[in-house]
Amino acid sequence: MTTRRTVRIAMNGVTGRMGYRQHLVRSILAIREQGGVDLGDGTAIWPEPVLLGRREHALREIAERHGLPAESVSTDLDAVLGDDSVDIYFDSQITAAREEALTKAIAAGKHLYTEKPTAGDLQGALRLARLANEAGIKTGVVQDKLFLPGLLKLRRLVEGGFFGRILSVRGEFGYWVFEGDWQAAQRPSWNYRTEDGGGIVRDMFPHWEYVLHGLFGRVESVQALAVTHIPERWDEQGKPYQATADDAAYGIFELAGGTVAQINSSWAVRVNRDELVEFQVDGTEGSAVAGLRTCRVQHRSATPKPVWNPDIPATEVFREQWQEVPDNGEFDNGFKAQWELFLRHVVADEPYDKDLLAGARGVQVGELGLRSSAEGRRLPVPELSL
Structure with a gap:
């Protein structure tokens, strides 16, 4: 019998085209449909999305469409980051809003997975990578x-x-x-x-x-x-x-x-x-x-x-x-494949090199x-x- 290891993921930006189609529907929800990420030891990682954004009505419509509970929707970034049950913060907002949100997530001790570019300039991208490293946080940057x-x-x-x-x-x-x-x-x-x-x-x-x-x-x-x-x-x-x-x-x-x-x-x-x-x-x-x-x-x-x-x-x-x-x-799906690798990295500590330092190279x-x-x-x- 498979044991589920639930991982709660705050997904910021899922009302956007990429955040919704590739990351929510074709990655996280697709992983749930297949029964999670099988670790091969009788454990399966079970991702549980928390839909985060500014437009509550759009988030609730997405939650309803995919059968997610009402409590999985929030417009309050600080409240979600302050929730100890949330393990990972994911960001697919517009680039200009990303660095501030990632900085808050690091301060809250959340593991990070994010779209690129990770920041508006190299100085900001390196600062994020160093902050996360000092905090012992696991990070991933999309390389679809x-x-x-x-x-x-x-x-x-x-x-x-x-x-x-x-x-x-x-x-x-x-x-x-x-x-x-x-x-x-x-x-x-x-x-x-x-x-x-x-x-x-x-x-x-x-x-x-x-x-x-x-x-x-x-x-x-x-x-x-x-x-x-x-x-x-x-x-x-x-x-x-x-x-x-x-x-x-x-x-x-x-x-x-x-x-x-x-x-x-x-x-x-x-x-x-x-x-x-x-x-x-x-x-x-x-x-x-x-x-x-x-x-x-x-x-x-x-x-x-x-x-x-x-x-x-x-x-x-x-x-x-x-x-x-x-x-x-x-x-x-390439986005789903990388999500699975990152989830294995977070839960099972498997090797992973597509981190915030790699994201800084892109910036x-x-x-x-x-x-x-x-x-x-x-x-x-x-x-x-x-």
Whole structure:
């Protein structure tokens, strides 16, 4: 017979798109539906969410929809953090509100799991990491893209030595976010206001830091150009506003070991790819193109001999010259998979390295990316420590 180990999680920001869909429904509630996280010793971790936010009516509607008790809803952050039965504080609020809430949670002795960026600047991100370390608190920062099927296949290739010496990584991410005048925007308006913590560099460079660090090596330098292609947008009420934050960024990252990564990020690009994000990795022994779910390879022994001749039409279908990497297993939702690892870390003290210091590295690369763009030069990325 399985014994339940209940872990109460204060979830702040579940009325937002990411907090609701990925973290509450597809992670915490999905874990409950499967019976918890099995520790293999007759114990299952049973997550119990406490829905936290500013809009009580929206929180109560979510609780009703998913059969959660009325007492699992609160608009009082301090009261929830003061509740000794709450074990973990999770934050998916807007970036500008995150650092203050995380600081309060640390002071209350709660373990932390949070979206990124963890703070508005590197100083704040490091301060949080050091405070949590001094308090003996376990922390986790969302690194969902490392758990995508396409990147899990890519990791398999890297660890298996498929590429030989990895030369370069080319990434393309983005899609057209509607301006909001005649079609509603797919992203909230605060994303496009610097004063509210918006901007694609602040949002996406932390992602690229952990993807590059986790798969290929530490980022040692960054050179970026951040731009605002669409200067005027319309908010959720249909009112025009000036976009003060960057909506596209073009970055070059030098990695430990000599690999060069070039990643374009844009909310002002129309998609001509198989997936919304794709990474091409080229090595001396082979290449791969990985997206959210798929991964294709071309080995050195099977590389065709292209011939440049602009005077005749191309006779080769280049995409057909690549081989699909098989799934060889089932892939769970990436957010859920990481939640399970963090819960095991909290309850069973299993190893976990995606902590607030790792989150600070992402903030650092984003901050240096913006500075690089402003100054027009390549900048080194110093190693961080507590």
